[in-house]
Amino acid sequence: MATLRRLVDELRASTAILYVPSPDGSALIAALVVGGPVSVFTVAEHVAVQSTNYTAAKAYRAGRQFSESSPIKRSPQVTMPFPYTVISTPLCDDEEENTLWVMTGIWQPPLENAADLSVAQRRCRKLGDALSRLLKASHGGDFAELSLNPLFLMPALEESLSVDITFIYHIHKLASALVEAKRIKDVVEVATARIMKPLQAQAMAVCVEEQGWLRLVGCSGYSGDVIDGLGRTLAADGSAEARIFRYDRPVFLESDEQLAKNPLGSFSDGREACILLPLTGMAHQQGVLLLTFVRPRHFRAEERAALVTMAGLFSQALERARLSDGEHAMARELQQVLLPHALPHLDQLECAARYLSASENGDVGGDWYDVLTLSDGNVGLVIGDVEGHSSSAAAVMGQICSGLRAYSAEGHRPADLLRRMNQLLTDLKPGRLATCCCVWIDLATGTAEISSAGHPMPVLRQSDGAIAVPTLDVGLPLGVDPETNYNSVEVTLAPETVLALYTDGLVCSHTLDVGTGTRKLLGTMAEASGHCLEDLADRLLRITTGTAIRDDDTALLLARYEGHLQGVPSRVSRLDIQRHDLQGVREVRQFIQNILLQWGLDAISYETELLATELVTNGLVHADSDVDVRLRKYPDRIRVEVRDSSTRPPVPAPITVDLEIDSFSENGRGLVIVEELAAAWGTAPYGRGKSVWFEVAGLVEAPPRY
Structure with missing residues (x-):
């Protein structure tokens, strides 16, 4: 656009951006970018209309010009945040004075002189009026297709190089997004947003090889019949259709005539162009990426090279995600095996338990609980937390669980058991610390002996709703100092007393500090009524599951002491x-x-x-x-x-x-x-x-x- 070029050339702006509203009106999308190559790294391509951090959003809402100079609040979309000045000018409808678009200019280095800033603001308003009239005449306000992807124009470069910058932009955005993708589903979602949509493809499928067989792991835009047919084709490994999915070179089919002559035509779903890109891992092909287009499409040599580069980045991220998913599955399986299969069913003690993994990435951590039948016939409640979230943390959890069961079977009391477990863990040198709390309950007398290695003390709720937290100088976590000794405290449990043992994930998250979470825990316990521990467990879990992010796993063990029932028939x-x-x-x-x-x-x-x-x-x-x-x-x-x-x-x-x-x-x-x-x-x-x-x-x- 000539007007945006004038903004860059005459006013010496580093970058000029035309923002248009998204189809649903919730965001502004960078439709056209004029500037130098550095603009690839400074453009915020999507700006929420209600954002208070961007001048473009402010100008769009208010219908007047806004300007700011750095430092401006850091945006994750801007990967190289230089100091700059930004001026956003609304482009309005002359008749109704509605804001239709926004023109944004960025100056780097910033305009530090007030006079220079004033001149730039005045010139931007004039250029904005001219651009508004031009856009209304040429587009009538319809930017539905243009707003799909930013188009980069570089006045200092030849036209062919200027177009190539657009591909560099998409490659850069794809690489940045793939860094954050941890699971296979995340990687596929990135491919949908950063490969399929920028190319204006109508459908995408991702197939990966597992144990010699290709499997569909993600798709978008295909009908159910095509997905079913694709699954059957991948299962029939020897067919001509299946063999093409093992090609080690890209396939570009640019028209329906070419599709009709190729086995891929059976998966076109009525579309007229198709791309098949091999996904090559560290040493072998690990799958394919299939893209289809509704109309015939010619792919220039530069475009093909960019697509192969994007497929390579996607393939590397996919391989990392597959390894991460495998480790996650192994850790989850290990943890499920180590958690108790069933809790004891006793007249004198009723139990309920919960475990939740972290919500941010679904990683399995080292939180655990257990209910032990002691050598004297009484019951031991145990809860603990190994630092970290990985298969290693789950393995250390397994070592501790086994050690605790062995020492409890020998008849050791809680403090002595923790001392021995601490010595064992320091000898094993797993490289991880752990906290643990043990409660031994004498079912006949209601006496509870409690000891803790750096773990929160249990919360007790009496039958009248009174809340108590036993006082004890908790020792160091397990694995810190082999010479650590642990103390214990005894409390007497009245009938209908409920004990809550928990890990810190129950009361702490990114959006919930431990003090507030603990107060919510005590309040929920105090308000609990009736006999249903399962309902109480669900209510306690809502302390953090109601927050935006649960960044730690959570273990919860509840127990209600019913009292000594000698001479009373079993209940x-x-x-x-x-x-x-x-x-x-x-x-x-x-x-x-x-x-x-x-x-x-x-x-x-x-x-x-x-x-x-x-x-x-x-x-x-x-x-x-x-x-x-x-x-x-x-x-x-x-x-x-x-x-x-x-x-x-x-x-x-x-x-x-x-x-x-x-x-x-x-x-x-x-x-x-x-x-x-x-x-x-x-x-x-x-x-x-x-x-x-x-x-x-x-x-x-x-x-x-x-």
């Missing part, structure tokens, strides 16, 4: 059903019938049997795992839990007359019955799987039958 019972044993459903009915008869609650037996068998059937058929059925009697209700090894949460599905839809809803139809008849029901992660529970309330007890 809990359980039954294990083996995988695939559908006859076990009959056993569950008989089991519940017998237990409720013993408890004098046979009046609610039929309803309880019906609900329990629905959950057990779902577990056996859809979770394909062993099923653990647990009953617990409360003063005003009973609770039934069904646990399996599937992590997929159940969802109630309505019964429908559409048989095809109904066939996919089998897993949820039983839950509709549970939802309708139970006083309360829910689901929660549990150990390596999940727990689905329901409660039947309003009990009228008959005399127990023995």
Whole structure:
């Protein structure tokens, strides 16, 4: 544009930018950029209309000129933030005085003289008026296609070199975005935003090789039929269509005639041009990138070279992401194996537990919990946190878990156990520290002995809602000093006391300081009422899951001491059903019938049997795992839990007359019955799987039958 060139040439601006609104009106997009090569690194290509950091957004909203000089708040879009002056001038509709576009000039070095700045502002307003009239005459305000990608014009360069700068810009933006992509899905999303859209391709597919087979890992813009056909083709490795996906050189098909003669034509989805780019790893081809275009497309030599370069950057990032995903999967599997498969089911102590990985990158850390059956028949509660988020942290967690179980089996008390574990960890030299808290509970007396190695002390909630945090000089974390000795403190637990053991991820995140988080923890504990630990666990997790970013993993262990029950009939019972044993459903009915008869609650037996068998059937058929059925009697209700090894949460599905839809809803139809008849029901992660529970309330007890 001649007007933008005048801004650069006559006013000696480093860069001139024309911003146009996005189709939805939420952002301003750099449609045209005039300046030197350095402008590739200084242009903010997308500016939110409501932004307070950019003069372009301010000028667009207010309809008047804005100018600022550095330092301006750093933007992640600007990768080389030079000191500069920026002037943004709105380009308005003469009749309605609405802002249609924004012209922005950038001066580097900045305009430090007030007189020079005033002259530049006045000249920008005149140039803006001229540019507004020109744009209205030539485009009528329609920049839908132009706004897809910034077009760079470099007056100091030949026209061909000026066009090439546009490709350099896209390569630069792609490389910058790929640095931040950690997982395969992130890398594919970057390719969609930084390869597919800038090229104005209508569809993209990414295939990678795994154990000798090509697999589709990401796509955009393709119909379901084409995706299915692509999957079948990749599985038929010997076919002509499949062989083309193993080409080690780029394929450019520029028209529908060329597509018709090539096996790739079967994946064109009605489009008329196609690119196949090999993705080469460190030493071998690891996949392909497929792009299709709705109209015929000629690819110049310079454009082809840029595409090959972009494919190389994408391939390297994809390989890093595959390694990262593999390590992440291994760490997650290791951690799931080390977390307790199931917590003890005791009359005197009820437990609930949760684990959440960090939300920012999904990395698995070293947080863990455990409930130990001690050598004297009592119970030990353990929670800890290994520093870091990796498979190494998970491995150290495994070493500590094994050591704690071994030392507790020998009969060591909490303080001595931590001393021995500290010596073991310093001898192993894993290069990581760990915090840990141990609580040994005497079920007969309610005495709790607590010791901590640098870990937060547990929170205690009395039956009347009073909150207490035991006072103890916690020792150093494990692995710091082999000579460290640890102290312990004893507290007496009254019946119905709830203990909360947690890691710092529960009360701290990027947007939540530990002080505020701890106050929320204490407040939530104080407000808790009733007997449902699962509900309390979910409420506590919302302390950080409600924040924008959860940057640390979280472990939570809750336990309620019911009191000594000598001479009182057992209030809990359980039954294990083996995988695939559908006859076990009959056993569950008989089991519940017998237990409720013993408890004098046979009046609610039929309803309880019906609900329990629905959950057990779902577990056996859809979770394909062993099923653990647990009953617990409360003063005003009973609770039934069904646990399996599937992590997929159940969802109630309505019964429908559409048989095809109904066939996919089998897993949820039983839950509709549970939802309708139970006083309360829910689901929660549990150990390596999940727990689905329901409660039947309003009990009228008959005399127990023995």
